[in-house]
Amino acid sequence: MKSETSEVLILNAAKSVFIKKGMDGARMQEIADEAGINKALLHYYFRSKQQLFEAVFFNAFSLLAPQLNYILNDDSSVEDKIIKFTHNYVSFVSQHPYLPNFVIQEINRNPDFALKFKGNENLPNLEKFKIQVNNEVQKGIIKPINPEQLFINIISLCVFPFVGSPLIKAIGIIDDENFNQLIDERKTHVANFIISSIKM
Amino acid sequence: MKSETSEVLILNAAKSVFIKKGMDGARMQEIADEAGINKALLHYYFRSKQQLFEAVFFNAFSLLAPQLNYILNDDSSVEDKIIKFTHNYVSFVSQHPYLPNFVIQEINRNPDFALKFKGNENLPNLEKFKIQVNNEVQKGIIKPINPEQLFINIISLCVFPFVGSPLIKAIGIIDDENFNQLIDERKTHVANFIISSIKM
């Protein structure tokens, strides 16, 4: 069956176009062109633009979300988790720099998407992390901190540089060459920064 | 002259619609409806969708960027700057939560915008901050840190929670009620977190 090839061609093209232009900015014709097939085929495999978009979106989302579980469902110490997670996540996101922005943007555009997640198996859950942080605080291993704030801080430091890079670059704070080096440094910097803040 | 009123009505409506739906998702008709005037008037005051959009965009951008100067062109210590800036910026952004996302998204969509900034008077400049940080590091007031990383960290911690809130909420880590309280806490938490990390 050659059919699977077409479907994959479409999905890849759709991914590329949707991530670059968003749902509203993307054109079915452009996706077809980039896939090198007729526009009608898009509707043959995926009924509508909406359905094609959702296929791409949920694929992207399911790439992004499970990464969070590393830090949540692991048995090492908070410090070790932070070291592993930040290195991992910065590396991962720097290989998919447009993913967070895309997902955020499209959830924003259509909050109904959020509902479709509820009940998803491998959505991260903070409970374990909260307990662990509180535990280490009580034992005097780390300084008192609200686990939710800590979690947001970790994510912010890992993800924002990518999401905000257009802004950071536009403002002229950092140029392209510098940026890549800075990101590379961040793979270790972020963990040091956080741990230095919370360690007793 | 009643004319100014119409122009303001249009700008406000355009701001609301563009920020909610982005350039591509916004409809001229919807802007006209929200402004309560005829669609042709949009073209009377602003020649095209593009020009109306740019009016809104640069207004939004000029609201966001100057805030950064607080931390850069001020003579207090690094610690004081961080305290003032984070409180200020978190407060400011929580009053305009969609602004960063909008600006980032649209720069992303059209990188040519970035060029239009170059030469803008009050774009922030990192030089002074760099020197100051290096200075305090040398004096042993704060721990060694790359000033650019520190700056990115500060911005990330202030801005990401807003930009990423759709994602954070969708993942189910934090619900709406909790979120507002968390943001309120962050006005002081962020400064504590950063200072705790860099202070000797």
Next chain:
DNA sequence: AAATAGTTTAACCATATGGTTAACAAAATT
């Protein structure tokens, strides 16, 4: 009050766009 300039609108227009159809081609099934 007449004329002029500025403001606002309803009705149009051209085009782009998502989606459909009907015919054709290629596999798969009998």
Next chain:
DNA sequence: AATTTTGTTAACCATATGGTTAAACTATTT
């Protein structure tokens, strides 16, 4: 080999959308 199913396309359709026009209406000026 004949038939059915699946894949692919060019041509088409309905509608949405940014933009225009010409007329009406409202100040402002003379």
